[in-house]
Amino acid sequence: MGLLTPSGGLLFWMTLAFAVVFLILAKFAFPIILGSVTKRKEFIDSSLDAAKVAEQKVADLQLQSEQIIADAEKEKVAILKEAATSRDRIVADASVQAQQEASRIIAEGRRQAEAEKEAILANARGEVAMLAVQMATKILRGNLSASEAQQALQENLADEIRES
Amino acid sequence: MILSRTYRILIVMLLALALPGASSFCAHAEDDAVTSAAIQPVSPVQTDSVSAHTGLEMPSDSAARADAAPMVAGIAPEAEPFNPKKMVMEHLADSYDWHITTFKGRHISIPLPVIVKSSTGWHVFMSNRITGGGTYKGLYIAKEGSHEGKIVEDVDGDQRRPIDISLTKTACGILVVCAIMLVLFLTAARAYKKRNEVDYCPKGLAGLLEWLIDSILDSVIKPCVGENYLKFAPYLLTAFFFIFCSNLLGLVPFFPGGANITGNIAVTLVLAVATFLAVNLFGTKEYYKEIFWPDVPVFLKAIPLMPVIEFIGIFTKPFALMMRLFANIMAGHSIILSISCIIFATAHLGAAVNGSMTAISVLFMVFMNCLELLVAFLQAYVFTMLSSVFIGLAQVKHEE
């Protein structure tokens, strides 16, 4: 029974030592350590929560940006189409205008050419008339003594001139 | 070279455990062969000279006390047949000085203060006045009887124990463990105070202690105690580390280790009483109601059957805690000591038998020491877990 009977002196020292250690540690050591540990755990938990919220936000933002990009794409397509149609339209207009211009120029050119032709013709008729007159003069001068053959020739010439 | 660093360190540690015992044994064997009164040529080592691998107390001390003749402290006694039981019992029990080793026949022990209140008043003196068998102011250590090994005085013709609050070996061990714990935890706490808690990741000692504290907190205290676990965490952590450090220190063969702290019933009694107080002083009203007037059919309540059982249960639970810790550690120490005794008990059977038994004994002792390391942690863990379970059960809330 020797081992099973607690000895008084040891009970006293054990109680004293354990109580002192417990009080010191419970006052000075464990609150600090446990406080730091729980605070860090809370910080980690809140950081994790914040990270989760942030991730959610990032996902939302990503969705939004994708949405914006999709809209932009659509708009791009629409604008391109519009640009294409307007380009076609402008091109058509331009070609029409060009054609009109061209035809006008051609008409103008033709008119001018006609005018010039007329002018040239008129000039040429004038020259011819002058020549004829000169010829006639020469003929007249030369051959006043000419007879009816010459008169007939002059009348033929005049008829031909009139006919032409 | 071939072995990795860890294995080398492990082997050096185990040899360090083995060598002091072996050297003391050799010194003793030679010395006792010289001083043995009856020289027996067949058995030169037939003594009770032991210094076990745990390097604890010398049974020659007991032999010295057993002899009534006053001894000059330090010279080994006459040869006696080796008594394993006595040696084991001595190492497990308390003593008034701390025996370190025996060198060339001289006991090297640290005398511890004796604080006694006898019939002549208070006396404080160093124990080396009476460990050799001497008497001081009417006080001496009893050699036999019910107070064997303790300080007694003769009052009215019979031996009586005075009020004895000496600093025995176990008490000094307790003080050593308490000092270690205070140093460890206050250093760790200081590391936290100086820095920003949230960003700081502790390294070194604070990191190790935080890992241990955190694992105990998360795996044992928080799930078992429940909501207000932070209120009881300081006591539970103190108990865990006290038991763990005491168990570990009991396995170390050198001074200041080697004292059988938690293998002493008084120490575990105080721990169990502390748990008892923590459970019952802070128990809610619902807890007491469930003990004395539980929600059971009347025929179990009226003849006070359930209340009596529950009331006895209040005391048996801490009692089981006390016995479990005490028995585990005491059994572990006595197994290791008994295995080391095989060497000395077979010493007189000749070299071959002794050599082989020594080899077997060393191997088995290595295994037992490893098992005791596991038991050291496990018993602290189980004590803390059961205490937290009891505390958690006492914090029961009223359910609608």
Add this chain to the structure above:
Amino acid sequence: MELSSVAAVLSAALAVFAAAFGISKIGKAAMEAISRQPESAGNIRTSMIIVAALIEGVALFAVVICFMAL
């Protein structure tokens, strides 16, 4: 060869047998549970060690009594 020594040795043997029987049942159940669900091996191992420590506590109580009687 006192009766108390004989009684002590026999009861120590009985206590050891009882503890071995109890702990072996725990071990068997733990092995089966681990084989059924390998990923919970850590949890099961911890519980097994704790229950073994509790059983051992009771058995060692008997051993202590045997020590007294030895």
